[in-house]
Amino acid sequence: MYPAAFEYHRPTSIQDALGLLAKHQDDAKLLAGGHSLIPLMKFRLAQPKHLIDLGRIGGLAGVREEKGAVVIGALTTHATIEHSELLKGKCPILPEAAARIGDPQVRNMGTMIPPRTGPP
Numbered sequence: 001m002y003p004a005a006f007e008y009h010r011p012t013s014i015q016d017a018l019g020l021l022a023k024h025q026d027d028a029k030l031l032a033g034g035h036s037l038i039p040l041m042k043f044r045l046a047q048p049k050h051l052i053d054l055g056r057i058g059g060l061a062g063v064r065e066e067k068g069a070v071v072i073g074a075l076t077t078h079a080t081i082e083h084s085e086l087l088k089g090k091c092p093i094l095p096e097a098a099a100r101i102g103d104p105q106v107r108n109m110g111t112m113i114p115p116r117t118g119p120p
């Protein structure tokens with residue numbers, strides 16, 4: 001199956017990504033690891049006209065401690081969470097849960113994503 005035609009955007013800053021989202025609104029979808037969205041597009045259950053790939057935006061991935069809180073970036077993969085020593089110490093349920101998601105290929109690409117508020 002092939003997805004419907006779409007325009008591919010690869011912003012390198014959050015500002016540019018927000019600009020694209022503001023411009024294309026409901027016609028646009030963000031792309032992170034692609035392990036949920038791409039299959040949906042291939043089955044044409046999702047047909048965004050614009051795909052905004054977040055992969056080139058620096059600083060969105062990783063786990064760190066900041067002002068006493070643990071911060072997990074939006075592009076942090078399941079594998080990073082699985083192997084994070086910080087999380088193993090502070091919140092071990094997350095690495096334990098991440099280790100049970102899919103297989104290594106999925107965990108190396110799939111990211112933590114915010115709760116969905118609408119259709120995929």
Ligand SMILES: Cc1cc2nc3c(=O)[nH]c(=O)nc-3n(C[C@H](O)[C@H](O)[C@H](O)COP(=O)(O)OP(=O)(O)OC[C@H]3O[C@@H](n4cnc5c(N)ncnc54)[C@H](O)[C@@H]3O)c2cc1C
Nearest residue numbers: 029030031032033034035036037074101102110111113120
């Ligand atoms: C073979 C296989 C096995 C899997 N097994 C499991 C499993 O056992 N458990 C499980 O929980 N999941 C499983 N998954 C799902 C996988 O973990 C998801 O792909 C992943 O959680 C979603 O992250 P992604 O980076 O792939 O998102 P994408 O596919 O890129 O995006 C998914 C959705 O989130 C939106 N989105 C992405 N990033 C953002 C962002 N930063 N802000 C706002 N919206 C955003 C996208 O627009 C899209 O609507 C499996 C997937 C596959 C292919």
